[in-house]
Amino acid sequence: MGTFPGFLYRQFTFKPKPLPKSLNLSGKTALVTGGNAGLGFEAAKELTSHGLARIILGVRSIAKGEEAKKTLLAMNPQIDVQVWAIDQESFESIKNFADQAASLDRLDIAILNAGVKSMEYVKSKTGHELNVQVNHLGTALLSLLILGPLKKTAAETGSPSRLTIVSSENHFWVKLKEIKGPDTLATMDKPETFGKGMDRYNATKLLNVLWMRELSSKISASDVIMDAVNPGFCQSTLHRTDSSGSSFANLIGWTSAQGGHCLTDAATQHAKDGHGAYVSEQTVKR
Numbered sequence: 001m002g003t004f005p006g007f008l009y010r011q012f013t014f015k016p017k018p019l020p021k022s023l024n025l026s027g028k029t030a031l032v033t034g035g036n037a038g039l040g041f042e043a044a045k046e047l048t049s050h051g052l053a054r055i056i057l058g059v060r061s062i063a064k065g066e067e068a069k070k071t072l073l074a075m076n077p078q079i080d081v082q083v084w085a086i087d088q089e090s091f092e093s094i095k096n097f098a099d100q101a102a103s104l105d106r107l108d109i110a111i112l113n114a115g116v117k118s119m120e121y122v123k124s125k126t127g128h129e130l131n132v133q134v135n136h137l138g139t140a141l142l143s144l145l146i147l148g149p150l151k152k153t154a155a156e157t158g159s160p161s162r163l164t165i166v167s168s169e170n171h172f173w174v175k176l177k178e179i180k181g182p183d184t185l186a187t188m189d190k191p192e193t194f195g196k197g198m199d200r201y202n203a204t205k206l207l208n209v210l211w212m213r214e215l216s217s218k219i220s221a222s223d224v225i226m227d228a229v230n231p232g233f234c235q236s237t238l239h240r241t242d243s244s245g246s247s248f249a250n251l252i253g254w255t256s257a258q259g260g261h262c263l264t265d266a267a268t269q270h271a272k273d274g275h276g277a278y279v280s281e282q283t284v285k286r
Helices: 004-013 038-048 062-075 091-102 130-145 147-157 169-173 184-188 199-216 237-241 243-252 256-268
Strands: 029-033 054-059 080-085 109-112 161-166 224-230 277-280 283-285
Touching (some): 038 054, 038 062, 038 256, 054 062, 080 091, 091 147, 109 130, 109 256, 130 161, 130 184, 130 199, 147 161, 147 224, 161 199, 161 256, 169 199, 224 256, 256 277
Parallel strands (some): 029 109, 224 277
Antiparallel strands (some): 277 283
């Protein structure tokens, strides 16, 4: 894992598989952030096709979320599709979203997929660098705030809930000097530490894995099985600000649907060995 030749080998030799047809999610509620486009939308579609009772799309644009909702209802007219606003540049918006989740009668599956790949330094609304704010801080806060409804559902159903954070193989390719202390976040907020190309994006994907490992160590697997997933290099809206990345994805990338398979696999499979795990190519990896 983590070498460029290895990355190319896996891109060409492994093809993600959809969930088993026998998987039955009837009665369950799932939540997907960034659920109106790209991998998040594909994951929402696949979960919907397995009989969910309810799915919540966490989106920045309600209008785009409503368009995604039409597709899901066409696939499964019986499902309750809810479109909720969430802006991961706003801690208040994240808290409001989590408060809505706390009002649910159950929450079985959460896929925290919302993310950005900004190739240039941008200061977010909170004052933190944009990639760090959206990919790490926003995701970390939301993961903490939705533990309550996930644990509550596990207690009531007698089965662990699932929490998946979308990371990337890119977390292996970090220049560690960027995240050295004594105050890592303060260091990463400085424009001069941003690096080149995908350096900062890669660093936030490492922070995703480190956060998942730490938080999962504080949670019982009987309550919530938590993991981080590498969806592979896919043709996705993630590359909308990176023309070279988009071209490369069109050349060798998996489809968004295949990336979605990786998300749903991590969020529903690997119950025995998946807690605190990094899942790549639909397998628990080191």
